[in-house]
Amino acid sequence: MTAPAAPLPDQVVRHLYVHVPFCPSICPYCDFHVLTRRAGMVEAYLARLEQEAAELAGQYDVQLDTVYVGGGTPSFLRDAEITQLARSVQRHLGWGGVENTLEINPGTVSADRAALWRDLGFTRASVGVQSLHDPTLKFLGRTHDAQQARRAVQTLTAADFRVSGDLITAVPGQPLEADIHGLVDLGVGHVSAYTLTIEPGTEFARRGVTVQEDDERAGFERTEELLSARGFTRYEVSNYALPGQESRHNLAYWHGRTYLGLGPGAAGHYPAPAGRGLLTTRRTNPHLHDWLTGAAGETLPVDAVEYVTDALFMGLRLREGLDLRALAARSGVDVAARYAAVIERNVRRGLLTLHGAQLRATPDGWWVLNRVVAEFLDEDG
Missing domain, CATH: 3.20.20.70 (Aldolase class I)
Structure with missing residues (x-):
């Protein structure tokens, strides 16, 4: 998938x-x-x-x-x-x-x-x-x-x-x-x-x-x-x-775009180097003392599946939600198929809605959004 x-x-x-x-x-x-x-x-x-x-x-x-x-x-x-x-x-x-x-x-x-x-x-x-x-x-x-x-x-x-x-x-x-x-x-x-x-x-x-x-x-x-x-x-x-x-x-941020982080403790979401099988890279700068010395921060490579779960977490915070077709085109992952069981279960609970390809959190879903997103992560093992 x-x-x-x-x-x-x-x-x-x-x-x-x-x-x-x-x-x-x-x-x-x-x-x-x-x-x-x-x-x-x-x-x-x-x-x-x-x-x-x-x-x-x-x-x-x-x-x-x-x-x-x-x-x-x-x-x-x-x-x-x-x-x-x-x-x-x-x-x-x-x-x-x-x-x-x-x-x-x-x-x-x-x-x-x-x-x-x-x-x-x-x-x-x-x-x-x-x-x-x-x-x-x-x-x-x-x-x-x-x-x-x-x-x-x-x-x-x-x-x-x-x-x-x-x-x-x-x-x-x-x-x-x-x-x-x-x-x-x-x-x-x-x-x-x-x-x-x-x-x-x-x-x-x-x-x-x-x-x-x-x-x-x-x-x-x-x-x-x-x-x-x-x-x-x-x-x-x-x-x-x-x-x-x-x-x-x-x-x-909520649309999953790349951005630079400048300064101590700043986080950034960067384009990944070409040819390494990754979509993006997340990097967090060290705190002030180490940052002043030029020390490297923490770098987390983001593959296609991680990119999708990040996008779900951020996009479901929005009133408009996110378009699963567009996310699939950006990531290469068939999002609707991969997470069909999670989506269906949370739609039944009244925590998500799915109209066409547009997935949204309801007000009740917003209140427990971390729990809902955790179910997507569990689906990936």
Whole structure:
């Protein structure tokens, strides 16, 4: 059921993720590769970033549509530092012709800084609002307050950014309805809403903070009700947008496109070397200390079957789901035949729908998506 020579997808790389690991403080729920800055560290990071950008430019055919600078807190970089970062990327890899996103902490925003970010070519701002309720922000360990968050969104909107607001749901005592209506009233065109998750090794885990599943599910469902009533479409499990405001960069992830990862801890999905029987390669850079020395990261070759299961996991997160015929053409795997039993079983359970070749997760399926995808993996043994 696997064709001997599948077409290699996305040999031209059109998407870039840049990781900035520095934060003013570490939130108690955060398990990303982040750290507070020390003397000389940002300078060393920026010098190595330029080297790595040049290396990637020499290895791949790069014609960027989107750039996403995340972290960490990229907006925590000083003006000269974020300028140096942007210029390094632009010099070696170009700049996104469709969308360039900067993750922003509300406490770092001013009119002058917003103007600088726009002048550097950023067009979209992903703002870590998390809540507009001061006690909730304090519980989450955020360094900004609700008024700063409101001012930040207003300032960025006035500077002609497309603004996305992040929210965390299922926080004890959080006024979810007020948070959502307040954020929409500020004029954002996109909302990313994530359930509070307690990850091992975080400060919340050490303190024994827990989130009840009933609260998670209630927040998951109520968020969609409230945002749908305000004209937002849930186009992905955790992401909502007004028409035309979807994240072009994140859609590339969910559609299984190749992308470069630049910076410590950054992950990338790269075209595979020709002639090795692979479709793509996934690579994750080492953390800062080793990355600064030029150490190699973890590389995982992706064959046709792994490519398909990755595509199922990512594509089923989308409201539109994925086209099994198109996936078969890209991978060389007869997806519908290979996983017929899994698909039929989950359709009966009300977790998936299949219309023609279009496979989608239902709202109930989204809630247990990891379990559904695990069944596809089990089918491969």
